Amino acid sequence: MTPRKDLLDIASLTDAEIAFVLDNAGPFKDLFKRSVKKVPTLKGQTMLTLFYEPSTRTRSSFEVAASRLSADVTHFDIESSSVVKGESILDTVETLEAMRVDYIVVRHKQAGTPNLIAKNTRASVINAGDGWHAHPTQALLDAFTLREIHKNLSGCRVLIVGDIQHSRVARSTSLIFRRLGMEVAYLAPGSMMPREVPQEIPQFGNWTDAFEWKPDVIYLLRVQGERMDEPFIPSAAEYHRNYGLTDERVKVLRERGLHLMHPGPVNRGVEITDAGMNYERCLINQQVENGIAVRMSVLYWLRPGALE
Amino acid sequence: MPGNERTLLTQAQMAAGVQALAQSILTANPGAESIALVGVFTRGVPLAKRIAAEIEKTGGVKVFLGTIDITQYRDDLSTFQMVPKLEGSDIAFDIDDLNVVLCDEVIYTGRSVRAALDELLNFGRPKRVQLAVLVDRCGREFPVQPDFSALKVTLAPGERVAVRFTEVDGEDACTVQTQASTR
Numbered sequence: 400m401t402p403r404k405d406l407l408d409i410a411s412l413t414d415a416e417i418a419f420v421l422d423n424a425g426p427f428k429d430l431f432k433r434s435v436k437k438v439p440t441l442k443g444q445t446m447l448t449l450f451y452e453p454s455t456r457t458r459s460s461f462e463v464a465a466s467r468l469s470a471d472v473t474h475f476d477i478e479s480s481s482v483v484k485g486e487s488i489l490d491t492v493e494t495l496e497a498m499r500v501d502y503i504v505v506r507h508k509q510a511g512t513p514n515l516i517a518k519n520t521r522a523s524v525i526n527a528g529d530g531w532h533a534h535p536t537q538a539l540l541d542a543f544t545l546r547e548i549h550k551n552l553s554g555c556r557v558l559i560v561g562d563i564q565h566s567r568v569a570r571s572t573s574l575i576f577r578r579l580g581m582e583v584a585y586l587a588p589g590s591m592m593p594r595e596v597p598q599e600i601p602q603f604g605n606w607t608d609a610f611e612w613k614p615d616v617i618y619l620l621r622v623q624g625e626r627m628d629e630p631f632i633p634s635a636a637e638y639h640r641n642y643g644l645t646d647e648r649v650k651v652l653r654e655r656g657l658h659l660m661h662p663g664p665v666n667r668g669v670e671i672t673d674a675g676m677n678y679e680r681c682l683i684n685q686q687v688e689n690g691i692a693v694r695m696s697v698l699y700w701l702r703p704g705a706l707e
Numbered sequence: 708m709p710g711n712e713r714t715l716l717t718q719a720q721m722a723a724g725v726q727a728l729a730q731s732i733l734t735a736n737p738g739a740e741s742i743a744l745v746g747v748f749t750r751g752v753p754l755a756k757r758i759a760a761e762i763e764k765t766g767g768v769k770v771f772l773g774t775i776d777i778t779q780y781r782d783d784l785s786t787f788q789m790v791p792k793l794e795g796s797d798i799a800f801d802i803d804d805l806n807v808v809l810c811d812e813v814i815y816t817g818r819s820v821r822a823a824l825d826e827l828l829n830f831g832r833p834k835r836v837q838l839a840v841l842v843d844r845c846g847r848e849f850p851v852q853p854d855f856s857a858l859k860v861t862l863a864p865g866e867r868v869a870v871r872f873t874e875v876d877g878e879d880a881c882t883v884q885t886q887a888s889t890r
Binding site: 400401402419422423425426427429433434435437438439440699700702 | 779785790825830
């Protein structure tokens with residue numbers, strides 16, 4: 400497979416590239432069973448995480464992935480850096496360029512920021528979430544996780560539940576699922592449903608209708624607590640009652656043998672309960688483990704300075 | 708201009724070579740209860756399987772089969788135009804205190820063997836590691852030598868040994884290809 404310089408979104412990947420990254424993630428995951436979980440692939444290279452939005456899980460997943468490839472890992476601390484003193488993103492990138500960093504993992508609240516950075520550096524840029532736009536490595540790890548469960552994903556039905564409108568996870572993950580021949584539907588309160596949804600994606604306003612669609616997988620999104628105060632957004636209790644995976648709904652999942660996914664971190668008592676977390680077909684821990692393997696596979700494929 | 712290809716080993720000679728390798732391995736490991744054969748992707752894998760089949764015919768020695776993917780240990784990986792698809796190593800047994808024989812179809816510079824040793828040692832600490840190859844092509848760049856080889860040849864730098872196995876290539880053949888233009 401021809402290497403690419405950057406991974407900015409799912410939309411720009413070819414089917415062959417998606418398959419290549421998912422296929423290679425398998426051998427990377429096998430490494431985790433060994434006493435030595437490391438390969439020398441990126442020895443002497445440096446990966447830097449540049450997170451303008453807080454995230455512990457995604458950042459540490461990238462850091463573990465890069466460490467297992469023998470890369471040196473460093474973090475650009477936004478809080479204590481010149482960024483708070485008003486340095487522009489491009490000035491920061493110029494600084495990183497001078498440091499000869501090979502891979503930059505970016506998260507920013509503004510969609511398109513990773514693209515801007517990618518255009519201005521020789522380093523490979525990986526989008527770890529930009530605004531409502533994209534979160535490609537989350538989508539890849541979700542696809543890899545489902546591929547472990549269902550050998551043939553074609554026709555497999557996934558119901559995505561929650562704040563679809565403001566979710567880059569919903570956007571990227573829907574896209575990759577559909578690219579792999581799966582069917583996707585949304586369940587959300589009206590205020591969290593995007594204005595324009597592709598025709599092929601059914602939209603539901605309650606669980607009863609959504610269950611009638613006969614999904615194979617339930618994919619819960621995190622309810623962003625900071626948005627709860629906004630008008631038209633239900634309170635946590637109301638959200639839980641109407642859209643959360645209550646204990647009653649876990650019973651339906653169990654009866655039908657449905658799988659459960661969530662990108663983390665979860666809000667217990669809002670979109671999910673303890674019963675959901677302990678549900679035997681809950682894939683959340685696999686998603687975390689697979690996230691490392693898939694990110695290793697992405698780092699293995701990208702090449703700093705590759706022609707786009 | 709296309710290059711030439713000439714036969715190095717006939718199919719019968721390849722089969723005899725595999726038998727001879729199996730015999731030499733048994734002779735060199737007297738009294739061993741078990742031997743692990745680990746094939747290096749791609750064509751070391753069918754070679755290891757065939758040697759294993761020969762050893763098992765004699766009975767008395769338990770054979771463990773494994774595979775090694777050296778892609779991520781290659782010292783020239785970053786110069787590849789294409790990123791190789793990974794096969795992954797599969798060693799599903801405990802190699803600690805085991806006699807391990809690495810199998811590869813050809814040894815030339817010795818760099819692949821260095822890479823295979825690095826990967827192998829991530830799985831544990833074998834009692835001893837030996838190397839079996841079908842063709843020992845002289846021209847080492849690293850200080851590694853095979854313990855067992857079916858054929859030893861000296862070739863010109865522009866020439867290339869091509870071993871093909873039915874399992875991978877649809878036919879058994881061992882030839883020397885002469886490149887039309889040398890680098």
